[in-house]
Amino acid sequence: MDPCRACYFTLFNIVLLTLTRGQDCPADGRTWVLFGHNCYHFVHGEENIAKSYSLQDAKDMCRGYDLLTIKSAEENENIVKHSPFVWKGKINIWLGIYYDSDDDVFKWHDDDSMLSYNNWEDGGSDDTDLSLMDTCVALHTSTGKWENISCTDEPENGVVCQTVGFYICGTDGSPLLLVLVIISVVLILAVSAVVWFLHQRKNPGSSILNLIEYHPSFRSPSADQTCLTEAEEVEEIP
CATH class of the missing domain: 3.10.100.10 (Mannose-Binding Protein A, subunit A)
Known part of the structure; x- marks a missing residue:
């Protein structure tokens, strides 16, 4: 699992457990x-x-x-x-x-x-x-x-x-719960920052945006593209 993704996953679980009333x-x-x-x-x-x-x-x-x-x-x-x-x-x-x-x-x-x-x-x-x-x-x-x-x-x-x-689940407004949530968030964000810093040192030319892969959604070819493809196939037939 990606280090940053693992940190955020841990953050989510800690906050969820802390907010359990x-x-x-x-x-x-x-x-x-x-x-x-x-x-x-x-x-x-x-x-x-x-x-x-x-x-x-x-x-x-x-x-x-x-x-x-x-x-x-x-x-x-x-x-x-x-x-x-x-x-x-x-x-x-x-x-x-x-x-x-x-x-x-x-x-x-x-x-x-x-x-x-x-x-x-x-x-x-x-x-x-x-x-x-x-x-x-x-x-x-x-x-x-x-x-x-x-x-x-x-x-x-x-x-x-x-x-x-x-x-x-839910919060009962307890100050102790609020403090625990804040401490949990700060700690996980600090760990995430350290992981990101070490990643930057190891890969100087990369950025945090490079961790995100873009996958274009599937689109069917337009009518003009379909006609052009069919014409090329016809021309290739001897």
């Missing part, structure tokens, strides 16, 4: 809360009805999304802190975890990955008398700890749906 959540009529890169919908339930559901109900409510997936201590803390704004009192929340009998480990439903973070109660994931195939996990909002529970015999748990936020 952030992440947003689905506009599907639900109330979504953005924590970091993910969006969370806390299922409120109906008035005068316990805001707790079976695992199958939870999956149905989050159809098209994932059940709550927690992969860091910060994420765990955010869920615990926000829960009182949704539910009165403390509640347990279904986690999107399942037991994979083939690998003999717990995994997340969203991407089938193993647990890189956990916050089990004392005793850990092995502290259960349940069949592993009937073992699910709930988050206690009172302690932030995780507990093994039955997937079928303990249906009363709260529901939080989760999805990855999507990026939207």
